[in-house]
Amino acid sequence: MKDISCKLLVIGAGPGGYVCAIRAGQLGIDTVIVDARKPGGTCLNVGCIPSKALIHAAEEYDRIVHLASGRSSLGIRTATPEISLSETIEWKDGIVGRLNGGVAALLKRAKVKMVGGWARFCDGKTVEVETETGRQVIRAENIVIATGSAPVELSNLPFGGRVISSTEALSLTAVPESLAVIGGGYIGLELGTAFAKLGAKVTIVEAQDRILPLYDAELTRRVGKRLRTLGVEVLTGAKAKGLARAGDALLVEAADGREIPLAVDRVLVTVGRKPVTQGWGIEELALDMDGPFIRVGERCETSMRGIYAIGDVTGEPMLAHRAMAQGEMVAEIIAGHKRGWDKRAIPAVCFTDPEIVAVGLAPDEAHRGGGEVRVGLFPFSASGRAMTKQSEDGFVRVVARADNHLVLGIQAVGQGVSELAAAFGLALEMGARLEDIAGTIHAHPTQGEAFQEAALKGLGRELHF
């Protein structure tokens, strides 16, 4: 096979990699992107997108179950629904397929060459790819490592059989009777909630003393409450010890030290994700590491000239939108533009029920920063729109400096609040003060009004609370 020489080689076609390649192509850089999977990476193939599809299907199903129960006050009566999960998965795969095709078309339009296969470094300028048709050598002036991350495996619960990762959970063709979720982070809770809504008996096993330990308790309390109404059992301070000898039960050490056998069909392990730093020839390079991650500077440059790294492989937060922003930036840097990482806010969203959005500093983080802080909180229970949507649980909270009212952080919990991430992120990036948000007309009746009201509350002049 004829060797390829190019100005830019991107390894990994996830959100970071493909955005980098598209932007580079747009800027006229001769670009090659390598991935064994269909373009879109974890996010599109086995992460964000398919999980949101499953969550949506579960919500729809749960809504009709609720109507069928006769307990709805809306006056709607219906029969008990049925779900064919295999059809749901087919529909989900259809969406993923459409997006795969969309990304491929964007890459093509940007004149990016796609090479299918696993890449492996030979040296800092050369990569070889095992493709279906043979070994392909690619030489590049610049290489971007965008190899992403993979689910962390527990040594006492290796993947296989009834122990599954999020990837398999998104392709189950039948709803398991019972499901244990190890790890009460956002991935475990999103999927656990979806399966609970689909009818599975779900138990969450979290080693720390509360779920979503990375978010403050005020935000996560609503999620815990909803899990209880869904019949999800949450074991906090509990550790999964492994499968019972017979293989039909999960042994859990509860907070009080007792060992509880949980008879479950499936064990979903979602204890986190780790950067993919093996299997692509990192040993041929001399990269400085930052713990398990590749160390990068504010321009995503690694310790080797001409080698950049972006996305999950470079550290927390392991989020697609961070990777995309890095990818765009690196493409422009390679094109000779002056760029550097200067983002103020990376929104984080949990598609739990209710959803959680967090941008910037939480109140306790802001207090730890030393300065005096003002917090304005507006509950959806006072929002007309939230009442009409039967989604009164939750709030919007704004954290600002007391001296000049500069907004430091915005959080929300509630149904559908993920869409408010855009407004929150914009406010932080623009350096908004409470007055800016309070002075912006927010359309009525929307849940977004809670954002304006929270800012007004922060200023001590709330109107609707």
Added chain:
Amino acid sequence: MGEHLIKMPDVGEGIAEAEVVEWHVKVGDLVREDMVLAAVMTDKATVEIPSPVDGEVAWLGAQIGEVVAIGSPLIRLTVEGEGIAPASGKAEVRTANKQAQPDAVTDAIAAETARGVVADHPAKSVARRGPDDARRSAGQQLYGVPVRRAEGEKPIASPAVRLRAREAGIDLRQVSGTGPAGRITHEDLDVYITHGWRTAKAHGLAQKTSVEQIKVAGLRRKIAEKMAISKSRIPHITYVEEVDVTALEDLRAALNSSKRADRPKLTLLPFVMQALVKAIAEYPHLNAIYDDDAGLIHQHSGVHIGIATQTKAGLVVPVVQHAEGRDLWGCAIELNRLAEAAKAGTATREELGGSTITITSLGAIGGIVTTPVINYPEVAILGVNKIMVRPVWDGATFIPRKMMNLSSSFDHRVIDGWDAAIFVQRIKTLLESPAMIFVET
């Protein structure tokens, strides 16, 4: 209540006007008899004007730096009783040379000439107050007021502003923001790009924006005028030659070690003066005053050597009159006396004028070459540079010798380069074989 008017006194010598260089009082001040009210300057002498009566200052007739005609109203005092008829032009004055203050410089040869310095710095000073200075004094809550960020605090700016700054190579930490909460706006960036230094409020090495207004008055103005006229009228030719002063320095050391107790310590300058006198005897056209308006050269037989002397107030040039009539010690004694008088500010007008040729030296400071500005209307100035031990090739080997450069300027209208070179070479010969200075030929 009456009024007492003080007029610009007649400071003598047919002078028609004087410059106000200092006010010691302001309107409303109570003054007592004999208190100094003002200082005025004519040519090079400064005159203090004391109050003849007790009273209150009601009016001051001039700004600092203003030139006032003799006999014009200068100060009005409100006094008890009738008041006194306008004081006559013959007010009591106390003469002193205020330009010079006692200072550390002790050797005339070490005196620094400020000629070059003066010429390099425009005498005008610009009074400008950055717009942000004015705004900053207003309250902090107003928009448009740059807000100072605390140490280490991140600048706030929208993504578009950040991108623009990055592409323009601007570190936003250096830019102050006038937007809400100190947000940096596109306009702030515009201002920074246009006037960078004026708005920069960095932590650590802060840029400064204030401009001090300094009135060019008194001696400084005299120097400025003198330098300007010299440089604008005289096409200077500067000639630099090095002189081996090893023998001269040996002689000087020997004389100093065996001198009588009542004699001053010899510096190099008296030797240079003696050599100058000797060289002028052979080339008298270098010791001259060129009246360029009249088209006349006044070639003097007496050698009156101006000695450029740095004082606290600026450059003055006391004059050793009739150097040709003084021996080495005589020159040294007169030189010391004049240098002290100049620095103490007690030199008289006579002592500060009438030179026919000038010596300037930045001696102790060092520097290998100067381009001296001629003391107009003279035709030559001799610049003395610092003595340095340098390796000199004697034909077989390098030997350490005490070397000194002479940097001299001449009025090229009346002195040809050839004559200038011959003259300097003669001085060089004399200084290198110092016995020749003292031997009658």
